[in-house]
Amino acid sequence: xxxxxxxxxxxxxxxxxxxxxxxxxxxxxxxxxxxxxxxxxxxxxxxxxxxxxxxxxxxxxxxxxxxxxxxxxxxxxxxxxxxxxxxxxxxxxxxxxxxxxxxxxxxxxxxxxxxxxxxxxxxxxxxxxxxxxxxxxxxxxxxxxxxxxxxxxxxxxxxxxxxxxxxxxxxxxxxxxxxxxxxxxxxxxxxxxxxxxxxxxxxxxxxxxxxxxxxxxxxxxxxxxxxxxxxxxxxxxxxxxxxxxxxxxxxxxxxxxxxxxxxxxxxxxxxxxxxxxxxxxxxxxxxxxxxxxxxxxxxxxxxxxxxxxxxxxxxxxxxxxxxxxxxxxxxxxxxxxxxxxxxxxxxxxxxxxxxxxxxxxxxxxxxxxxxxxxxxxxxxxxxxxxxxxxxxxxxxxxxxxxxxxxxxxxxxxxxxxxxxxxxxxxxxxxxxxxxxxxxxxxxxxxxxxxxxxxxxxxxxxxxxxxxxxxxxxxxxxxxxxxxxxxxxxxxxxxxxxxxxxxxxxxxxxxxxxxxxxxxxxxxxxxxxxxxxxxxxxxxxxxxxxxxxxxxxxxxxxxxxxxxxxxxxxxxxxxxxxxxxxxxxxxxxxxxxxxxxxxxxxxxxxxxxxxxxxxxxxxxxxxxxxxxxxxxxxxxxxxxxxxxxxxxxxxxxxxxxxxxxxxxxxxxxxxxxxxxxxxxxxxxxxxxxxxxxxxxxxxxxxxxxxxxxxxxxxxxxxxxxxxxxx
Ligand code: GDG
Numbered sequence: 001x002x003x004x005x006x007x008x009x010x011x012x013x014x015x016x017x018x019x020x021x022x023x024x025x026x027x028x029x030x031x032x033x034x035x036x037x038x039x040x041x042x043x044x045x046x047x048x049x050x051x052x053x054x055x056x057x058x059x060x061x062x063x064x065x066x067x068x069x070x071x072x073x074x075x076x077x078x079x080x081x082x083x084x085x086x087x088x089x090x091x092x093x094x095x096x097x098x099x100x101x102x103x104x105x106x107x108x109x110x111x112x113x114x115x116x117x118x119x120x121x122x123x124x125x126x127x128x129x130x131x132x133x134x135x136x137x138x139x140x141x142x143x144x145x146x147x148x149x150x151x152x153x154x155x156x157x158x159x160x161x162x163x164x165x166x167x168x169x170x171x172x173x174x175x176x177x178x179x180x181x182x183x184x185x186x187x188x189x190x191x192x193x194x195x196x197x198x199x200x201x202x203x204x205x206x207x208x209x210x211x212x213x214x215x216x217x218x219x220x221x222x223x224x225x226x227x228x229x230x231x232x233x234x235x236x237x238x239x240x241x242x243x244x245x246x247x248x249x250x251x252x253x254x255x256x257x258x259x260x261x262x263x264x265x266x267x268x269x270x271x272x273x274x275x276x277x278x279x280x281x282x283x284x285x286x287x288x289x290x291x292x293x294x295x296x297x298x299x300x301x302x303x304x305x306x307x308x309x310x311x312x313x314x315x316x317x318x319x320x321x322x323x324x325x326x327x328x329x330x331x332x333x334x335x336x337x338x339x340x341x342x343x344x345x346x347x348x349x350x351x352x353x354x355x356x357x358x359x360x361x362x363x364x365x366x367x368x369x370x371x372x373x374x375x376x377x378x379x380x381x382x383x384x385x386x387x388x389x390x391x392x393x394x395x396x397x398x399x400x401x402x403x404x405x406x407x408x409x410x411x412x413x414x415x416x417x418x419x420x421x422x423x424x425x426x427x428x429x430x431x432x433x434x435x436x437x438x439x440x441x442x443x444x445x446x447x448x449x450x451x452x453x454x455x456x457x458x459x460x461x462x463x464x465x466x467x468x469x470x471x472x473x474x475x476x477x478x479x480x481x482x483x484x485x486x487x488x489x490x491x492x493x494x495x496x497x498x499x500x501x502x503x504x505x506x507x508x509x510x511x512x513x514x515x516x517x518x519x520x521x522x523x524x525x526x527x528x529x530x531x532x533x534x535x536x537x538x539x540x541x542x543x544x545x546x547x548x549x550x551x552x553x554x555x556x557x558x559x560x561x562x563x564x565x566x567x568x569x570x571x572x573x574x575x576x577x578x579x580x581x582x583x584x585x586x587x588x589x590x591x592x593x594x595x596x597x598x599x600x601x602x603x604x605x606x607x608x609x610x611x612x613x614x615x616x617x618x619x620x621x622x623x624x625x626x627x628x629x630x631x632x633x634x635x636x637x638x639x640x641x642x643x644x645x646x647x648x649x650x651x652x653x654x655x656x657x658x659x660x661x662x663x664x665x666x667x668x669x670x671x672x673x674x675x676x677x678x679x680x681x682x683x684x685x686x687x688x689x690x691x692x693x694x695x696x697x698x699x700x701x702x703x704x705x706x707x708x709x710x711x712x713x714x715x716x717x718x719x720x721x722x723x724x725x
Pocket of ligand 1: 029164165272307347349354375
């Protein structure tokens with residue numbers, strides 16, 4: 001049976017050695033509890049670093065043995081790997097860049113090399129245990145290269161990736177020297193999840209600009225393989241936090257803490273030591289609050305917990321000193337014998353203590369400059385069994401997208417934070433309850449189990465989509481079938497689209513004229529008297545007449561407006577009106593004047609707005625505006641608006657490649673029929689073909705065609721094979 005493998009930098013445990021004694025403490029973190037329901041089952045497992053560098057083989061063997069019983073498998077890292085891959089590239093390069101602290105980012109070749117090496121190490125470890133068909137769920141920024149590495153080793157695996165920290169805007173991400181490698185690494189996954197829609201669209205924008213892959217509704221076509229990106233915000237184990245908040249031990253602790261702290265209002269702040277968390281700003285805002293509202297002196301305290309982290313690193317050491325100084329200054333200036341403004345703890349607490357703090361806090365203040373999600377604010381909400389309490393939350397935390405009932409602040413705006421503190425401390429109870437209830441019902445519903453289910457469902461969905469396509473990819477069997485049918489037929493009808501089908505798509509369409517290879521193919525294909533070849537293209541009739549003048553073939557131009565049989569004259573199918581063109585052209589001209597680089601192409605019965613030379617992103621934006629504008633205008637005009645590759649074409653709805661192709665199908669009955677095309681205008685032709693026809697779509701998106709083929713190179717290969725028979 002296929003299994004699921006969770007992969008993260010750290011295993012969900014704490015490993016300590018003292019002499020020959022080894023203790024393993026399971027982690028209480030949200031992810032560990034949530035994913036417990038997956039990795040503890042059957043053959044499933046969790047692969048990751050156990051958290052310390054072990055040198056002795058005997059120790060490693062012992063760890064392997066002990067972890068095996070808990071469905072875990074360690075990846076051992078050396079001290080130098082920890083220094084360069086983990087503390088270096090992960091925490092000093094990626095972390096600051098992804099949190100928009102580029103001034104702190106360090107670019108070192110040594111770090112990058114170690115990052116690649118350790119990702120490889122993880123990949124090898126997974127190869128040992130994974131089989132085709134297994135699901136591999138990779139977590140976070142330390143392992144961005146891993147999806148691609150596993151894809152290469154085990155192509156048939158289901159790979160999911162979730163990023164727990166923000167994905168920065170393209171403008172920040174592009175600064176990284178290894179940006180393209182990192183993106184390609186992630187794109188090895190089938191499904192890539194982010195906390196927020198903003199993270200997802202930043203990722204897709206980088207993929208578009210740096211790797212050249214566009215997307216439709218979050219689906220990226222990576223060389224014929226579909227990859228899905230989506231926003232699925234991570235939740236917490238709501239019932240667990242609500243349960244602990246009601247536990248006797250928690251209530252007992254609350255009583256004790258309350259007795260020693262006094263009865264004043266409490267504001268709670270919990271973070272790991274990090275410059276992204278906005279801790280000094282929060283303290284400054286509290287200082288300003290005490291200055292501006294002296295009536296609150298002696299009546300409110302902050303309970304500030306900072307969990308130690310990386311404090312041997314200079315940047316963190318400096319931050320810690322800054323915080324220590326600020327706390328000292330504020331307590332020194334405002335404190336009284338019977339009142340301490342800031343209760344400050346630089347250490348971690350057991351879960352029951354944390355829960356007691358959540359219960360005691362009238363207000364929770366969470367003010368990061370950037371945070372992927374932030375679970376503390378969700379835990380606070382789940383712990384408020386009396387439904388009272390106020391959350392002050394930075395709009396830069398992913399959680400703010402779900403918690404609009406919090407008081408949202410910009411952590412750079414000190415005055416706004418001061419006002420927020422005042423509003424929170426004076427908020428009437430009914431209002432607190434009203435907001436808290438909304439937030440509780442949302443956090444309860446979108447909990448960690450919901451998040452996991454959704455992740456797995458989205459992964460399964462994209463795998464299914466891929467398989468729908470996979471069945472269509474043209475293989476040796478299909479090619480043989482086509483050749484056999486071609487060979488035995490006395491009459492053959494072959495429809496070939498031009499751009500993107502028998503010739504690659506060119507940035508400048510003028511470069512797209514037939515090359516020598518194509519000329520040779522056309523010559524020999526049309527020389528065979530059994531073949532009737534029809535070029536069926538969106539191009540104008542004059543260009544096509546010129547390019548194909550030397551061959552006995554038929555041409556359908558402008559998506560079916562103009563038709564010409566070999567030796568005959570150009571004609572149209574119906575009497576078409578082009579009176580609409582004047583009005584629509586005026587609209588298009590307005591778009592040209594607003595969009596540098598775009599231009600209008602005038603065809604006999606259609607107008608085309610081209611934007612391939614427009615700044616990336618702007619063209620797409622204008623297209624959305626233009627198409628909705630045109631859809632509105634075209635309602636009574638019997639027109640259709642078609643979006644193509646960097647073009648928007650407007651033409652009469654009485655025309656399409658399918659209607660045109662039908663004229664040939666009726667007139668030239670044939671035993672062998674084949675239609676090859678690459679974009680959605682060719683879909684009309686595919687749909688018009690009889691069942692027995694071989695319809696082939698170039699490129700990997702969904703299609704009405706029977707088969708898909710990778711590129712024009714393969715199309716030429718297929719045509720050559722036919723000619724040789
Ligand atoms: C990443 C992203 C994203 C804190 N102090 C103590 C303690 N904690 C627990 C909290 C909470 C967890 O640590 C911190 O969660 P965060 O969400 O704030 O941040 P991280 O997990 O460090 O980092 C973040 C998250 O991934 C999930 O995707 O939300 O944005 O940076 O659960 O309760 N736990 C105990 N004692 C403490 O003193 N026991």
